[in-house]
Amino acid sequence: MHYFLQxxxxxxxxxxxxxxxxxxxxxxxxxxxCNLIRKYSGYxxxxxxxxxxIKKKAQLMGWDGVSKTEKxxxxxxxxxxxxxxxxxxxxxxxxxxxxxxEATPSSEIMFIHIREPKEIEKIRQKYPYIKTILITNKNVxxxxxxxxxxGVFNYQYDYVIQNDGTLDxxxxxxxxxxxxxxxxxx
Numbered sequence: 125m126h127y128f129l130q131x132x133x134x135x136x137x138x139x140x141x142x143x144x145x146x147x148x149x150x151x152x153x154x155x156x157x158c159n160l161i162r163k164y165s166g167y168x169x170x171x172x173x174x175x176x177x178i179k180k181k182a183q184l185m186g187w188d189g190v191s192k193t194e195k196x197x198x199x200x201x202x203x204x205x206x207x208x209x210x211x212x213x214x215x216x217x218x219x220x221x222x223x224x225x226e227a228t229p230s231s232e233i234m235f236i237h238i239r240e241p242k243e244i245e246k247i248r249q250k251y252p253y254i255k256t257i258l259i260t261n262k263n264v265x266x267x268x269x270x271x272x273x274x275g276v277f278n279y280q281y282d283y284v285i286q287n288d289g290t291l292d293x294x295x296x297x298x299x300x301x302x303x304x305x306x307x308x309x310x
Contacts, residue, residue: 143234148259153287158235160298173237177217194269201270239272241279255282
């Protein structure tokens with residue numbers, strides 16, 4: 125059986141702490157990928173999203189904290205854009221979380237969910253050692269109702285993981301990814 129794992133660019137990691145920005149359209153398996161890394165790697169894993177703080181603010185304005193309809197996604201995307209424009213709060217939140225992660229000895233892998241290519245690049249400019257991952261799934265329609273979801277393919281990612289199969293197939297790709305990371309750390 126053939127599993128696709130495209131390595132666009134591979135560099136040796138200089139530390140035992142690894143940070144990845146993860147992206148992909150809604151419902152393609154980003155959380156599943158991160159959770160499988162957590163489960164099978166043995167690494168302490170820290171997972172955040174650039175909209176974590178935005179979601180808290182959205183709940184104050186009436187969002188139920190769970191729904192992900194097109195209207196909800198647009199609301200969260202627009203609210204993040206507004207907060208970015210006003211005081212760059214989403215960037216500051218991610219930066220604070222990176223500083224916390226780097227100061228914490230127990231966490232070894234950090235995943236940061238960021239959708240917008242310009243926001244990914246802003247983080248990469250500040251932290252050039254951070255790698256990027258795109259998760260794709262040809263069985264899930266690409267969401268284009270808001271700017272954040274619509275632009276996920278407008279970036280050159282370090283790793284591309286095709287999640288077009290079963291959960292067991294994704295598990296095998298995760299195990300390949302873990303092996304690659306462990307080989308890079310030797």
